[in-house]
Amino acid sequence: MVASTSELKTLFASLDGDADGRISAAELRVCMRATLGEDIPAEEAEALVATVDADGDGLLCEAEFLKLALHCDAEEEERTRGLKEAFGIMYEMEGEGCITPASLGQMLSRLGNERGVGECRAMICRFDLDGDGVLSFDEFKIMMRLDYSFV
Numbered sequence: 001m002v003a004s005t006s007e008l009k010t011l012f013a014s015l016d017g018d019a020d021g022r023i024s025a026a027e028l029r030v031c032m033r034a035t036l037g038e039d040i041p042a043e044e045a046e047a048l049v050a051t052v053d054a055d056g057d058g059l060l061c062e063a064e065f066l067k068l069a070l071h072c073d074a075e076e077e078e079r080t081r082g083l084k085e086a087f088g089i090m091y092e093m094e095g096e097g098c099i100t101p102a103s104l105g106q107m108l109s110r111l112g113n114e115r116g117v118g119e120c121r122a123m124i125c126r127f128d129l130d131g132d133g134v135l136s137f138d139e140f141k142i143m144m145r146l147d148y149s150f151v
Contacts, residue, residue, distance in 0.1 A: 005066065012065045022059035025049045028068075080141070087140050098134040099124065 015023045015031050023031075025045040032038045032045070040048075052064045052071070060068065087099065101120035108115045115123075124135055127143040135143065 008066050008069050009062060011069075012062050022057070022061055023065060024059055028060065083141050083144055084137065086144075087137050098132075098136055099140055100134050104135075 015027045025042065028049060029040055029045045032040055048068060049058060049060055052068045053060065054064060101117045101124055104120040104124060105115055105117055127135060127139045129139055
């Protein structure tokens with residue numbers, strides 16, 4: 001989800017509580033938790049700030065914040081592309097446009113992780129938000145981002 005520059009500027013202003021034109025790594029963590037639902041460690045937030053902190057003051061001005069946000073959006077788009085490719089491989093096995101317990105089982109088998117249909121059904125059930133017994137792309141994306149231990 002790519003935010004517009006004006007939306008990012010508004011977000012920056014809301015994070016800049018003391019209106020000094022700069023936000024800290026701690027304020028960036030609050031932003032990421034609020035907008036992305038990600039709670040990143042302080043060290044990671046500091047590393048993110050350092051990647052775009054042109055003047056080396058450990059703070060982000062609006063231009064640096066925009067550069068970081070646009071970079072993160074590009075990375076997110078790349079991750080989504082990769083997930084779409086993986087999703088396509090799994091659902092093309094059955095040609096239904098979704099991941100079924102059988103197609104999940106086939107893919108896991110290809111990866112050397114044999115699972116029965118019942119186990120695959122249980123894995124799908126954990127992320128099947130609409131209760132139709134299969135995974136749509138959005139449900140698959142949630143599964144891949146939230147539960148790396150599903151295999």
